[in-house]
Amino acid sequence: RADEARVLASEISAIATASGATGATRTFRAIESLGKLAMSYTAELDLNNPPSAPEVVRRTFEALGATYVKLGQFVASAPSVFPKEYVDEFQKCLDETPVTDFSIIKRTIERDLGRSIDEVFATIDPVPLASASVAQVHRATLLAGNKDVVVKVVKPDVEDALTADLSFILVVSKVLQFLNPELARTSLVDIVGDIRASMLEEVDLRKEAANIDAFTRYLEDTQLTSLAKAPYVYKQFSNKRVMVMEYLKGVPLTDLDAIRGVSDSPEETLVNALNVWFGSVLACESFHADVHAGNLLVCDDGKIGFIDFGIVGRVSGSTWGAIQTFFQSAASRDYQKMALALITMGAADDAVDVDKFARDLRKVYEAIDAIEPAITVQEDGMSGAVTVDQQEVAQLATELIRVGDENGVKFPREFGLLLKQILYFDRYVTLLAPELEVMSDDRIEFMDAVAVDVQPRRLA
Structure with missing residues (x-):
């Protein structure tokens, strides 16, 4: 342990030196904010409905500023890594900073x-x-x-603040793992390191x-430039x-009335969006991992406009084959094969009960099928828009990953990102093409690519 302590001290010294005066200032402010929130939380414990631990952590992150808000959003986007109650709570994490x-x-x-x-x-x-x-x-x-x-x-100054804050968080994780070696089994430092690298990319x-x-x-x-851009x-x-x-001038994929103004067939527009996005999962270096309505437009020329590529996912080689099997078995609702694919995709315990896992998957999918997005109909009764609840989508993804966790299967973060986007498209189908069977419709060309075992261009 003495050697480990010396290595830890050296790492902390290097991080502190790299952070400089900004790091010291940010660390002091973080400690000060934590102290104030601890006092506030203590006072609220006397109330009839004291806040939960996840709520306290979320409020703390919001008070600490930009880095911690982004960290909270990372937690919300990674149900395969963090506990369900924290993922759910951090859906509320507000990225509402003052205008510069x-x-x-x-x-x-x-x-x-x-x-x-x-x-x-x-x-x-x-x-x-x-x-x-x-x-x-x-x-x-x-x-x-x-x-x-x-x-x-x-x-201005966001990069310095982000670097300093993330360095502080990395130091804390290293100290915690040193004090409690059991945390090494959770890969705490590795997770924080991945978060740090991902967030620094955003600046x-x-x-x-x-x-x-x-x-x-x-x-x-x-040759998809005629469909999307x-x-x-x-x-x-x-x-x-x-x-x-x-x-890019366009309308959200959730505004049915506006889409009819630029497209003769909203259903065909959605099919194009599905083909383009799923194709990018299979054949692009990375896939767009934030396809909520604000980032997916139907442009004036009828093309699908993809904007805001700050969050992307990458499917590793080890995950690729399992995703193929998962898509194929999802099309026929073969829950046994779906379970086996997910076990292959994740880090599984030695003794996973495949039959139980399949039964649990069936329950989740039946719950997903039963949910109807809120559709707002205009006064003329002829047009409408769908409200795609981002928190609901995240909760559905979390539920599937929770089922995996309960059955001894841990998924990579990339799968959580992929799953959320698929659930977004599922909501869009409800409005634009309620009769569309995504996994079996001949127009959905990505299924052909899956069937013939097309390999991705990147290797990981």
């Missing part, structure tokens, strides 16, 4: 592009389209060609630009903290 003043955003753009904002943009709206903990987005018009674009800008917009490029290449290679990235005006990309 445009004068600061302007300075960031000019500093990073090395030129005046007037040399690049004819107009730029000082009121943001969106503002989150890491970045802010503004509409603009390029000076050259008068092109409509959006400008995504990483907020480097070159990563998102690369994800967009990979998706665009996939569309070109598979991603925003064009103006690389001459983009770098680590600033990304200028094409503004």
Whole structure:
């Protein structure tokens, strides 16, 4: 243990040195906030309905700021890693940070592009389209060609704060694992390390630009550019903290009335979206892992527009074959084969009761089939929109993964991401094509690819 302690001390020293003054300041603020919230929680214990531990942790994260909000959202997106009660609670984690003043955003753009904002943009709206903990987005018009674009800008000091906060969290996890060696069996430090790497990618917009490029290449290679598109990235005006990309004008995939204005067949539009997205899972370097209604548009030209590639998933080679079997058995509701595929996909105990696992899977799928999304009908009675509850989708994914956990099967995070997107599409089918049988319809071409054992382009 003495040798382990020396190694730990050395690692902590290296992390502290790398974090510098920013790390010390952020750590002090974190401890101060934790103290205040501990006092508040103690006071609330006297109430009739004291808050649960997950609620206290979620509120603590929100109070600690951007890094911890992103960490909370990571927890919410990883039901295969974290306990169900925490995943459910962190669905409520609010990424509602104050808007950064445009004068600061302007300075960031000019500093990073090395030129005046007037040399690049004819107009730029000082009121943001969106503002989150890491970045802010503004509409603009390029000076050259008068092109409509959006400008995504990483907020000042976010990277330093994120690095410092995540270093603090990594130190805490290492100390906890040292003090309680049993935690090593949960891979706590490895999980925190993965979270750290994933979150630091979000402050480097070159990563998102690369994800967009990979998706665009996939569309070109598979001749799907007539069906879908991603925003064009103006690389001459983009770098680590600033990304200028094409503004895609369209309507959400959940607005049936608006879709009818740009598409003769909403059902065919959905089939196209399914083929494109599932195809990317099979044949792209990464798949879009956040296809909620705000990120999936039906554009004015009828194409499906995929936007916001900040969150992507990658299917490893070890998971690939199991996913194929899972899709095939899901089509016929062969729960026994589904169970075997999921066991192959996850890290399973030696003695998994396959029959019980299959019965539990049947219950989950029957519950999914029984849920009807809320459909809002307009006054004319002829149009409507579906409300896809993101929390509900996450809870369904969590339930399936909980069943796996109860049966001794732990899934990789990538499967949780994949499952959530499939559940989103299941909700879209309810509105746009209620009679569509996704796993057996001849128009769903990805099933042909699964049947002939097409291999993905990437190897992991």
